[in-house]
Amino acid sequence: MRVHKLAFAAMAVAAGLSLTACQNGDAGNDGTGRNGPSSASSAASSGGGKNSAEKNSAGKSSGGRDTAAGTGSHENGKVSKCRSDELEITAKDNTIDGDPDGTVVVELKNRGNRTCAISGYAGVDLKTNSGSLSAKRTGEQPHQVVLKTGQSTAFGINYPVNKSGGSGVRITELLVTPPNETKTVTLRWPGAATLPVTDTPGSPVKVGPVGNAGQGG
Template identity: 70%
Template sequence: MRAYKLTFAALAVTAGLSLTACQSDVDGKGPSSPSPASTGSSASPSGGVPGSGGSANRSGGKGAGGKGTTAGTGSGTTGKVARCRTDELEITAKDGTIDGDPDGTVTVRLKNRGGRDCAISGYAGVDLKTDSGSLSAKRTGEHANPAVLKNGASTAFGINYPLNKSGGSGVRVTGLLVTPPNETKTVALAWPGAATLPVTDGTGTPVKVGPVGNAGQGG
């Protein structure tokens, strides 16, 4: 019985070797060596950082520690858009006060007339011209969302001010000065709100301005 088992095992080994030799002869390549991929420990299929799907390579990066492209410049972005210039904007102002509001509101609208899309965000500079001098509006502190203003499209912001209910003459408003965000050129407009502001004590300003994109009440 022992001799029979050894003979059977020998025949099995011989048959296996013969089958391997036959396969090598058929494909003409001989016994193959392990593929290079089987020797790596953590390389991703596309050669990028493991788990990233090779996105660094597709976006022009040079791997970890290399000088890749700046974030936000890959596919799916629209690229940089130049900011809106004062001369490209048609700026108008109207009374936006709603009956029953405790304060008055003026809505300033900015329309893109530049023939191209432009970027705009932040707060405009606002000054009221009065018979007692210039009065600068204070920012409300609301978050300003950046936006691309399409050619021919409009955005707006609100100016909030106290109504003169004192019965006195108050401070007479004679004009409105608006400087778009990140610009230095100012546009002079007629003041469409209430004719006067109440006289206030102290050095603070009672006039508030919201960020572009938030027209306030009545806007």
């Protein structure tokens, strides 16, 4: 009897060990053990990482497009020119006592939502009671001016002051067309009311390039 009991006990222990081994193996396979959540978490992390990478990639690409579209300031790698509709144009008298000529300064302010560039001479015409009078360029070398939103530049208009004592030529309006643009802005003339009458051919009114608003002709 003792031999049979020992044999039975040995078989029971072996059966218990076999059952434990099977349970441990099944835990790893069905995802209910400690290794299960870790694997699932890794998969989720991997999937999340992929989604994040896709989002980041898409976000970066979208951000790049938005930046280009938002600034609108580059065409083929160059800063786009300033448009008339983007510029706030104002004029004021800037004549200094003692100067032989009068001076009007025209300011061009970038009120658009992008950086733009402006260079050259603006078209300047004076409306008078004797007809339209176009300003003559001074011949100075123009330089490109880059304007961020809110920044401004200016140019000067020089004209002879009427000291003849006569009525002269009365100026009614100032017409300004930004460089390389066709849209003209009409402003009130802020300078002296009249120009002297002259028989000299050509225009007595001179305009400097954008970026130069100094006195003198």
